[in-house]
Amino acid sequence: MSWTTAEQSPKILTRPLGPSEVDPGHTIGREHWAVNFTATISPRGAFAxxxxxxxxxPTLIHYSWLNLRFEHPSIAAHPDSSNTHIVCTIPSSGNDLSEWASQTFVVETDAESVDEVIPTIAPAADARLYYLPQSSELLLHTAHWRMDGVAGMLLLGQLVDLMVSHADKFLLNRLPDPFDSCNWGSExxxxxxSFEDAGNIPFTVNKAQKAIADRSVGTFGLAAGALGVPYTGDAVTVPSGTRAVELTFSCADKSAITSAAKSCGLGVTAAVHASLATVNFRHAIAEHRGRHYTSSIRYSLRPYLPEQYMTPAVAAGFYSTVWFARADASASWEDHARIYQAEYRNGLSNNFLQAHREYASTLIGVFKNLPTPREPPSEIDISSLGFMEKYLEREYGAPERGFSIAHVGYSVEMLSREGGVFMWTFRDQLTLRLVFNQAFHTSKQMTEFLSDIKTDILTQLQVD
Structure with missing residues (x-):
């Protein structure tokens, strides 16, 4: 359903949460799977x-953040008290806008990197932006229902683009007031x-579509009886902060991996996924040896929507889907790789897309009625963002007046005993970032896990 004006005020817009957007709520003052997008920026030329x-x-970033809200009002939209609708309020004055900025833009002068900030972030109604002067990092943090992995990168790119467009006037102290210069209300x-509304997904499905929805929901049952990796504590240990370790392949290694995988009829994501499965088997809890490994297959829904959904124009939305896949302990690396390659290569059928409202709605019902698992899941999963340059540029502006983006990153807040490997390519380098909760795992354990993935994929693809 489309956005409508709320009865209590013409300044308030609302719509129902889509079935793919249902907010899971906040646990112990933290938010599982809240997403973090980072970019390291450097001013060039006159902007130095x-x-x-x-x-x-920081002042220029603050100003551009306000303009980003005007371009993307959904970053200031949040669930209502019933957690069934999203609401967005149009600012009525400059004071309203300043108040919103004071709550959502933070300069972390003492932090040396975003890894220090991420574990401290508490749930908030709207998206938040952090700037770290010591590391020159921008950090965009938001609930996952609001943005998929593509969204935040598109938004960070547009934020830097806005910084370029405003920098000259800013240096001359000629920037107009952000409230007066924007036609607030038109945004x-x-x-x-929601995806279901953007894609005109029907409320009713035919038999074939119903079967696809049920089969996709059924894949979540593969989590039962699957292996996990060792963790600290027990089933009642309270989670702490989210941490991460990162591994970057050299440009030469990345190129060699790509070529070797291609010669085997594989994509890099399928190859890394196969090595991840292998390392999960290798690191499994002793009592889990011989069990199968369950991991997710994630797809962006944006390519199946109108063209603008792959651009910054419709950045601030959640357009992603997922199901599970199984890998058996007795199978070879090549077996795993072929299974994952088929999953990633096949794409999404029209029947699956047309069944997505049914699928997502059914999945919500399943999750609400899940019993507490006898064994907390603790496997290491995977998600790939591919080539980051599809969503943001390496350079913005001109060499004599612009900004460079030296590094980008993506992660989620992890409150469970599971871990997540996020992979992407930027500036011709392949990066793996493994996020975990420090109450259950150590950086040493997760660094060894990443190192084993690297060793395995180089070995399997015979890369010297």
Whole structure:
């Protein structure tokens, strides 16, 4: 259903949460699977003057953040008290806008990296932006129902683009007031719909579509009896902060892996996924040896929507889907790789897309009625964002007046005993980032896990 004006005020817009967007709520003051997008920025040419004073660049980012809200009002939309609808309020004054910025934009002057900030972030109604002067990092943090993995990268890219467009006037102290310069109220035409509404997904399905929805929901049953890796504590241990370790392949290794995988008829994601399965088997809890491994297959739904959904124009939305796949302990690396390659290569059928409302709605019901598992899951899963340059540029502006993006990153907040490997390519380098909760795993354990993935994929693909 589309956005409508709320009865209590013409300044409030609302729509129902889509079945893919249902907010899971907050556990112990934290938010499982909240997403973090990062970019390391560097001013170039004349814009290097922005580094001459500690307050200049944060002020420009603050101003551009307000303009980003105007371009993407959904970053300021949040669930209502019933957790059934999303609401967005149009600012009525400059004070309203300033108040929103004070709650959502933070300069972390003492932090040396985003890894120090992420574990401290508490749930918030709207998306938040952090800037770390010591590391020159931008951190966009939001609930996962609001944004998929593509969304945050598109938004960070547009934020830096806005910084470029405003920098000259800012350096001359000629920036207009952000409230007066934007036609507030007109931005509501850019509030994003749910996937089911954007794709005109029907409320009823035929027999073939129903079968696909049920089969996809059924894959979540593969989690039962699957292996896990060792963790600290027991079933009642309370989670702590989310941590991460990162491994970057050299450009030469990445190129060699790509070529070797291609010669085997594989994509890099399927090859890494197969090595991840192998390492899960190798690191499994002793009592789990011989069990199968269950992991997710994730797809962006954006390519199946109108073209603008792959652009910054409709960035602030959640358009992603997932199901589970099984790998058996007795199978070879090549067997695993072929299974994953088929999953990633096949794409999404029209019947699956047309059944997505049924699928997502059914899945919500299943999750609400799940019993507490006898064994907490603790496997290491995977998600690939592919080539980040599809969503944001390496350089913005011109060499003499612009910004470079040296590094990007993506992770989620992890409150369970599971871990997640997020992989992407940027500036011709392949990066694996493994996120975990520090109450259950150590950085040493997870670093060894990543190192074993690297060793395995180089060995399996015979890369020297």
């Amino acid at each position: 003057a922005l580094s001459s004073s500690p307050g200049l660049l 509501v035409t850019r509030l994003t719909p």
